[in-house]
Amino acid sequence: MTQKILAAHAGVAEVKAGQFIEAAIDIALANDITGPPAIKEFRRMGAPAVFDRDKVALVPDHFTPNKDVKSAEQCKELREFARAQGISHYFEIGEMGIEHALLPEKGLVTAGDAVIGADSHTCTYGALGAFATGVGSTDLAAGMATGRAWFKVPPAIKFRLTGALSKWVSGKDVILAIIGMIGVDGALYKSMEFSGPGLAGLSMDDRFAMANMAIEAGAKNGIFAVDERTMAYIKEHPCESPSLRKEATVYEADADAEYEREIEVRLADVRPTVSFPHLPENTRSIGEVGDVRIDQAVIGSCTNGRIEDMRAAAAVLKGRKVAPGVRCIVFPATQRVYLDCVREGLAEIFIEAGAVISTPTCGPCLGGHMGILAAGERAVSTTNRNFVGRMGHVDSEVYLASPAVAAASAVAGRLAGPEDLGL
Numbered sequence: 001m002t003q004k005i006l007a008a009h010a011g012v013a014e015v016k017a018g019q020f021i022e023a024a025i026d027i028a029l030a031n032d033i034t035g036p037p038a039i040k041e042f043r044r045m046g047a048p049a050v051f052d053r054d055k056v057a058l059v060p061d062h063f064t065p066n067k068d069v070k071s072a073e074q075c076k077e078l079r080e081f082a083r084a085q086g087i088s089h090y091f092e093i094g095e096m097g098i099e100h101a102l103l104p105e106k107g108l109v110t111a112g113d114a115v116i117g118a119d120s121h122t123c124t125y126g127a128l129g130a131f132a133t134g135v136g137s138t139d140l141a142a143g144m145a146t147g148r149a150w151f152k153v154p155p156a157i158k159f160r161l162t163g164a165l166s167k168w169v170s171g172k173d174v175i176l177a178i179i180g181m182i183g184v185d186g187a188l189y190k191s192m193e194f195s196g197p198g199l200a201g202l203s204m205d206d207r208f209a210m211a212n213m214a215i216e217a218g219a220k221n222g223i224f225a226v227d228e229r230t231m232a233y234i235k236e237h238p239c240e241s242p243s244l245r246k247e248a249t250v251y252e253a254d255a256d257a258e259y260e261r262e263i264e265v266r267l268a269d270v271r272p273t274v275s276f277p278h279l280p281e282n283t284r285s286i287g288e289v290g291d292v293r294i295d296q297a298v299i300g301s302c303t304n305g306r307i308e309d310m311r312a313a314a315a316v317l318k319g320r321k322v323a324p325g326v327r328c329i330v331f332p333a334t335q336r337v338y339l340d341c342v343r344e345g346l347a348e349i350f351i352e353a354g355a356v357i358s359t360p361t362c363g364p365c366l367g368g369h370m371g372i373l374a375a376g377e378r379a380v381s382t383t384n385r386n387f388v389g390r391m392g393h394v395d396s397e398v399y400l401a402s403p404a405v406a407a408a409s410a411v412a413g414r415l416a417g418p419e420d421l422g423l
Contacts, residue, residue, distance in 0.1 A: 001223050002191040003136025004251040005131040006153055009114040017155035018266070025055070026130075028112040028143040031099055031362075032060035032071065032410045034118030041141035046289040050085050051147035054241040057089040058082050059099040064092070066083045067369040088241055097334025100212060100302035105334055107239035111226045116140060116149050121302050121384065123214045127207035128234065129226035131248060134215065153221040156191040158259040161198030163268040168421045170312065171206025172304055172382065174404040175213045178265060178272040180283030188218035190260065193253065195225035198267045204233045204354060205308040212303045213384050216280040226250045254263040272423070274380070274415060275400035278388045286405060286423075289415040296379040297322075297410035298391075299403050300331025300358070301365045306383035307340050309333075309403040316407035316421070322354035323413030324380045328358045329364065329371045367392050382407040 007015045009023035028050075030038050035058055042050075050056045058078050063071035075092070082090035095420060100121050103109050109130035115122060118140040125132035135149065143149045159178065168182025179186070192214045196208075202210075207224050224230070231248065239245050271285040299313045306331075310332060322328045330350050332338035338360065341347045350357055364371030365383040373379055373392030378399065381391065384400035399415060408416035 001129070001193055001225070001253050002131050002156060002221060003153060005112060005114055006151060008112070012336065015153045017153050019153045019331060020150065021146055021153060022150050023114055024147055025116050025143055025149050027055055027057060027103070027108055027115045028140055029057045029059070029099060029115065029117030029119070029122060030137070030140055031062050031119055032064060032074045032078055033062045034137050034140065035134045036074050037137035038140040038144065039077060039081050042144055045141065045145060047145035050087065050144045053086045054088045055147065056085070056087050057093050057103060058087060059096065059102060061098050061360070062366065063368050064096065064361055095335060097336070098302045098305055098362055100307055101333035101337070104128060104208070105237055105331060105336060107237040109202060110234050110246065110248045111301045112251055113231060120215045121212050123219065123221045124208055124212040124302060126211035126214065126221050126223035127204060129224060129230055131221055131223065133221045138313050143190065152189070154189055154191045155260045156193050157187055158262045159192060159194045160196035160262065160264045161194060161202070161267055162196055162264060163198050163266050164201045165267050165270065166271050168404045168423065169204060169270050170402045170404065171209040173273045174265065174267065174270050176205070176211040176275050176280065176283050176400060179213065179217050179280045180273070180275070181282050182217055184216060184279055184281045187214065187219040189220050192217065192222040192405070194222065195253070198265070198362050199225060199227060200229070203308055205306045206231060208306065209303050213280070216384060235315040249268055271404050272402060272421065274405060275386055276387050277397040277399065280384070280386060280400060286416055286421070287418050288331070289417065290298060292399070292415040293378065294326060294399070294409055296371060296373065296382050297326060297328045297406045298331070298364050298371055298379055298381040298383060299329070299406050301362065301383040302333065303362070303384045304403050305331055305333025305337065306335050307337050308336060309382065310346050313403040313407040314349040316404050317353040317355065317411065320348050320353055320409045322412045326410050326413050328353070328355035328410040329370070330355050330359055331363060334358070334360055336378050364391050366390065380406045380415060382406050
């Protein structure tokens with residue numbers, strides 16, 4: 001699938017793994033950390049204007065609402081550049097969201113697109129059948145100026161999904177299980193292609209979470225076969241920009257497509273999974289976690305801040321209380337998700353359980369703000385990385401889990417076991 005999309009955007013009949021190409025891009029994305037360096041390089045190359053003001057998206061989401069003076073200056077630079085360039089898709093407080101949840105919600109990405117973003121989790125959009133990958137700020141600057149980018153065509157690994165998910169198992173558990181199986185370099189500079197009969201049972205929110213974490217296996221991108229559920233999502237999220245309003249282009253892998261490796265994933269075998277410090281590959285099922293006390297639970301992020309994630313957490317927290325001494329912070333990924341939480345009564349459930357709800361922000365995921373860990377503290381988090389010092393002090397620990405497991409852990413005051421989810 002990836003090779004077909006890249007060939008189409010490069011204007012050639014076909015491409016091969018390892019080949020270097022230059023291809024047109026449909027969206028170039030930056031945030032408040034990666035955007036300012038890209039703007040600096042954009043100006044240094046003497047570019048007069050972005051290639052298409054409707055095809056550049058700027059989303060200040062990492063340190064917003066502004067954490068301090070430095071973060072305020074970063075956002076100001078993004079804001080002023082967007083204004084000067086007439087960029088259509090600049091999303092800030094009031095209409096903002098975490099970039100990788102916001103762009104699909106706004107209909108800015110569709111099946112068959114080629115997307116670059118100066119953020120490693122740009123691979124999220126592969127859930128829609130798009131090629132999407134993270135790039136450096138200099139490459140993004142060139143993309144904003146020319147509408148093109150260079151790529152080394154990746155080989156592919158095919159993940160054939162079969163069966164159906166069990167109770168409390170989500171896409172987050174599936175991708176953690178896969179990373180635990182192949183390792184953090186198991187798909188290094190490869191395309192992780194997901195297909196098979198089990199795909200039908202995965203929601204779009206499951207798929208977004210899985211594509212989001214393809215980079216945690218070292219992948220160039222993750223991509224899902226397009227099906228009726230994909231097309232329904234695209235139809236439900238139309239784009240407001242005339243230049244981006246187009247029919248989705250569905251690319252299918254040929255029956256004789258060459259893969260470096262083919263792996264069957266039996267979804268019924270996947271259990272609620274936790275990734276232990278300090279690598280996403282250090283996975284255990286919740287029946288194997290032992291007695292690990294926690295200080296904080298974080299529910300949200302570009303991985304798990306969508307409405308199904310909020311519903312799963314609320315289903316666990318309803319009628320219960322967060323354990324004494326545990327801080328539970330909920331981050332809806334966009335304003336729309338936040339509003340849905342209010343309308344559906346989820347916000348009330350969170351507050352009555354003793355959790356707090358934050359405006360959409362990346363915040364604690366990267367140790368930015370709104371939930372930094374002190375030395376010796378442990379957090380269970382629905383984010384995507386648990387490297388040393390990822391969420392604060394280098395002597396803190398991060399355990400990655402699904403929203404259901406994180407919520408159950410907040411109530412238990414320790415990493416949840418099967419009994420905490422009624423399993």
